[in-house]
């Protein structure tokens with residue numbers, strides 16, 4: 426907990442309450458702490474990755490009240506009183522989420538670095554559009570970069586998950 | 593890495609401007625933070641204090657008032673792309689906003705932050721010029737209206753004073769048989785060239801034409817030389833003059849050669865986009 430022990434005398438702290446994957450946390454943070462660091466280093470949820478660090482690649486995508494955000498550039502205080510979803514919260518009762526299943530079944534990932542962000546972004550897409558076209562998927566997912574798959578399999582995985590979720 | 597800063601969360605505009613006046617250059621307004629935090633992480637700017645304006649009530653509204661569409665500075669790109677009132681009155685803005693940045697930046701980034709940062713490679717300012725918009729600047733209990741032409745001073749420089757907030761954007765409601773169109777081109781993260789056209793038709797003639805170009809040079813700008821070539825002409829005559837208007841707009845764009853492309857290339861693209869945007873707007877006026 427480096428951010429706690431290195432705190433200089435007089436540093437401003439904020440007591441915040443947030444819900445992460447259905448569990449409520451009360452945390453003391455400083456204003457400059459980023460949501461990605463709090464989730465990774467303080468809550469131990471390391472699915473979200475830091476990659477570009479400039480809101481371009483989507484590897485750090487988390488859902489805040491259901492909407493995708495770049496947690497690499499979002500201060501943790503912005504999650505006050507809100508609901509955060511990370512990839513770790515998707516599986517329920519030992520069963521993978523339909524998106525996770527479909528990404529496995531359709532080869533939607535190779536190295537897997539982009540996958541937590543990719544799946545969370547896809548979850549937000551399917552929440553607002555249960556049957557997206559290829560074009561709608563490409564438009565929504567445009568800010569999530571994958572260096573391995575060539576995207577075709579990701580699009581197939583999202584279609585397959587959408588179908589499962591509609592059933 | 594983001595350095596330590598103090599967070600202030602004023603509940604009113606007078607409180608916010610007092611904080612900004614008191615702390616001068618060491619403080620900065622923070623809205624969505626999608627630009628500000630990037631420059632702070634890069635170490636390009638250092639602020640001891642950020643003034644979060646998102647606790648100020650009323651700055652996130654979209655409403656019709658006195659023949660204008662009023663958009664609060666804190667409205668996000670995402671809301672503009674999905675709001676019913678904007679869809680009804682300003683479809684060109686909806687189309688633009690759907691294609692700003694990526695979904696995560698649209699979700700958090702505000703229209704006010706976009707305009708105030710005055711980053712040359714941005715979309716909304718160009719369309720707002722063609723739509724004849726203005727902005728309301730606020731400080732304490734004072735308000736002043738700034739026509740959007742006067743708002744963009746230079747790259748990264750707006751007409752706002754350091755302790756002034758952008759409160760609202762006002763766009764006059766479109767007259768009958770009018771439409772706007774905005775088209776952009778680019779292959780990097782941000783747009784390289786953007787062109788906006790606003791038209792009002794009367795019978796078969798172009799009664800009003802407003803044209804703006806952005807991204808190519810330091811600030812978006814109106815191109816009166818191109819507008820004059822089209823205004824008052826029949827649609828056929830105006831269509832024949834589009835090459836000339838496009839060349840005028842290219843010259844006026846103040847394009848610079850950079851990573852996005854050479855000056856000549858950008859001037860050429862301005863011409864191409866102008867023709868397409870004119871055609872799109874003319875079709876939507878019918």
Ligand SMILES: Cc1cc2nc3c(=O)[nH]c(=O)nc-3n(C[C@H](O)[C@H](O)[C@H](O)COP(=O)(O)OP(=O)(O)OC[C@H]3O[C@@H](n4cnc5c(N)ncnc54)[C@H](O)[C@@H]3O)c2cc1C
Nearest residue numbers: 621623624625626627628693701702705706708714715758
């Ligand atoms: C990866 C990426 C891609 C992008 N692509 C595009 C694109 O394609 N097209 C495009 O147009 N833009 C693009 N942008 C820019 C994006 O639109 C802006 O980042 C966003 O709108 C800024 O809003 P914000 O609320 O986050 O501003 P902030 O970062 O909070 O603030 C930006 C600046 O404005 C000042 N400010 C903010 N609000 C106010 C106010 N109400 N009054 C006075 N000053 C204020 C702040 O002090 C700061 O200096 C992109 C950004 C990123 C990161």
Ligand code: FES
Nearest residue numbers: 476477478483497
């Ligand atoms: S690491 Fe946050 S968007 Fe790339």
Ligand code: FES
Nearest residue numbers: 535537571572573
């Ligand atoms: S699976 Fe390797 S980056 Fe997407």
